[in-house]
Amino acid sequence: MKLFALFLICLPAMVVAQSREVDPDDLRLTIEIEELPAQPFQQEMILLTIHGVYQRHITQEKLEQPDLTGINWMQLGEDHWFESRLNGKTVKNMRRRIALFPETSGKLEIGAFQHHLTLLDEENKWFEHTIRSQPITFDVIPVPQTKQWWFPVRRLEIQDSWSNAPDQLLPGEGVLRIIRVSALGARPDMIPPMPELTSPSALIFPHPEKRLVDLTARGPEAVAFWRWTIKPRNDVSTILEPIEFSYFDTATRKSEKAVISAQRVAYLPDETDQPAQVAQDAPAQLRPGLLIICGLVSFLVSIAVLVGKDREFSGVWLRRLFEKYTLLYRLRRGVRQNDLSTVRRLAQSLDHQNIPDDVRATLLSKLDIHIYGRTQQVFDLKEFYLRFRRSIH
Known part of the structure; x- marks a missing residue:
């Protein structure tokens, strides 16, 4: 019984809220230009805010923007819908932000924005209703006389x-x-x-x-x-x-x-031009990387001996082969340490030492975009190394 009495009390308000008669105060749309320290110049950014306040239930909506003649513009993201309190009631709000860049000087006008709304009547049937903002004008100063780029x-x-x-x-x-x-x-x-x-x-x-x-x-x-x-x-x-x-x-x-x-x-000075320094009884230390390189040298010398049986031994060939495997070892270490700048530098060096390859060029381009571009895509450095290593001959 109490619930039924409460329903009867609220019924008139519900009927008024869903009526084909629309009170102008129930739906309002305004546009506002931010305050600037002085009159704007041509191409200077001006922020425009479109704000709607709605005390009716809306089933569909579409905001129509006027033709902004003489003005370049950019919308700053999606429309923002939120709730607020007005005279003790919860109301819906819509806010859109636009950056304006006047291309011409003088008095410019921003025409009326139109918000096309679909509302409900007493019988819960849809009907169309449009509200409009008031046009506004503002003054723009010409670009100062200068030979420099206007920025x-x-x-x-x-x-x-x-x-x-x-x-x-x-x-x-x-x-x-x-x-x-x-x-x-x-x-x-x-x-x-x-x-x-x-x-x-x-x-x-x-x-x-x-x-x-x-x-x-x-x-x-x-x-x-x-x-x-x-x-x-x-x-x-x-x-x-x-x-x-x-x-x-x-x-x-x-x-x-x-x-x-x-x-x-x-360039760094050539270490061969520097005077030799005598070690001061420092304890001997064996680094894993040095052991690998020493083993690599032994392996390459063995290959050189075998190759020398069939053709004249080339010291240049041996040196280049040694440099290539040394760079590959350092590249792999850079990948493990996730050192992007080192990986890029070593990969570029290896690329320059080899015949041009489309696969390597594509991999290096993707690496540059990941390092210097503003991309949110995940970059697999280990996959880069494996594909890059296979492209080295």
């Missing part, structure tokens, strides 16, 4: 990394340089073009740049990877010239200059 950002981060120590290269070895430019509040195409890396005495091989974008609650974060392989022309060292580019800090409203300092690239 407005909220935050800029630069990372300069190397595949191995650039001033400790082995004779004849090259090094891979990767500069990562991360810009919050920018699209990937807004980052300046990959600069030309210069040096008075170095061989420089540029790689195709990579550009990505990460959608965050604070706006899109564009990322560019600039990559070069560098090798000194001489047997000693070389200097890479600094890299500079300008950008506009939208927080401080000032033009700034990013400078990546000069870098020395050098």
